[in-house]
Structure formats: structure tokens, C-alpha cells
Amino acid sequence: MGKKQTEVFVANTEQQLEDVYRVRREVFVNEQGVPESIEIDDKEIDAVHFIxxxxxxxxxxxxxxxxxxxxxxxxxxxLQEYRKHGVGALLMEKMEDVAKQKGVTKLSLNAQTHAEDFYKKAGYQTVSNTFYDAGILHVRMEKELKNNSCI
Structure with missing residues (x-):
């Protein structure tokens, strides 16, 4: 999967947001068995979404x-058939870029333990013991963002 055929966007249109929810529903609800009532939450309106x-x-x-x-x-x-092809890494890069533009100095996340190595490769550090969220084992991870401005 080359970068030219792969594009990452901040989801601003109604279609892009529908696509966000379709992908999330497939992975979290259908594949992992997370109840949709937990997966789609009251924080959607406050979030910056990416597709x-x-x-x-x-x-x-x-x-x-x-x-x-x-x-x-x-x-x-x-989506399962697109994993291990750099799609997740491109998504994380775009999320970091947008976060930096908003003045963010640190990113935090709760990673499913099977994805912990993926996030470590992206520069995150584990900062907690394991815990359950939606019945799935997780760890809390953080990454400091460096300011790219020249002095």
C-alpha cells in the first residue's frame, strides 16, 4: 500500500464522518464485540475525527x-485486511501533525495490549499497568511532542 493511493483526512464532511463510524463499527463492534452503546459515545461531538x-x-x-x-x-x-501495511502509521502521523497545529505538547492513549508494540514504534511509552476497558486488556501510553520551530 503506497502512500500515493492512501490518503488521511480530518473528517469534516458528512460522508467522511459516516465512513469513520462505518470503519469503527466494523473493527470494534463486529470484530471485537464491543457494544455499540459504548463504542459511539457522548464525546464524539468534542473530537477531531480522522479517516x-x-x-x-x-x-x-x-x-x-x-x-x-x-x-x-x-x-x-x-480494517483487518489493511493492517500491517503502514495504514495505521500514516493515520498516527496525521493525527500528530494536526495535534501539533493545535498547540498540543503531549498525546495520551489507552492501547489494547495487542497493539502496544505498534504504539511503541510510533514513539509512545507505556505509563500504566494493564487494565480492562470494554472487557479488553489495555495500557495507558503517552508521547511528548517536540516543537519543530527553529530558534
Whole structure:
């Protein structure tokens, strides 16, 4: 999956938001068995949503919410057949870029333990013991964002 055929957007249109929810529903509800009442929550309106397309097909999604100068990364997912092809890494890069533009100095997330290595490769550090969320084992992770401005 080359970068040219893969595009990551901040989901601003009604269609893009529909695609975000479709991908999340497929991964979290259908694949992992998370109840939809938990997966779609009251924080959707406060979040910046992201959608990944490969050849115009929605295949990945995520969101973050601003908590002062920290952005909480949530609901990061990629459809099963598109995993291990760099889609998730591109999604995380775009989320970081947008967070930096908003003045964010730190990202935090709760990672499913099977995805902990993915986030470590993206520069996150584990900062908690394991815990359950929606019946799935997680760890809390954080990443400091460096300011790219020149002095």
C-alpha cells in the first residue's frame, strides 16, 4: 500500500464522518464485540475525527479530544485486511501533525495490549499497568511532542 493511493483526512464532511463510524463499527463492534452503546459515545461531538482511504475506500479511522494541552487519542482502528501495511502509521502521523497545529505538547492513549508494540514504534511509552476497558486488556501510553520551530 503506497502512500500515493492512501490518503488521511480530518473528517469534516458528512460522508467522511459516516465512513469513520462505518470503519469503527466494523473493527470494534463486529470484530471485537464491543457494544455499540459504548463504542459511539457522548464525546464524539468534542473530537477531531480522522479517516483513511485506500483507493477511495475507507479503511482506517481515529479521533482525538483536547484535554488542555494534551490530546487524548482514541478509537484508532484499521480494517483487518489493511493492517500491517503502514495504514495505521500514516493515520498516527496525521493525527500528530494536526495535534501539533493545535498547540498540543503531549498525546495520551489507552492501547489494547495487542497493539502496544505498534504504539511503541510510533514513539509512545507505556505509563500504566494493564487494565480492562470494554472487557479488553489495555495500557495507558503517552508521547511528548517536540516543537519543530527553529530558534
Amino acid at each position: 483513511v482511504y485506500v483507493h477511495n475506500v475507507p479503511v482506517g479511522a481515529g479521533r482525538f479530544r483536547m484535554l488542555e494541552e494534551v490530546a487524548k487519542v482514541e478509537r484508532v482502528c484499521v
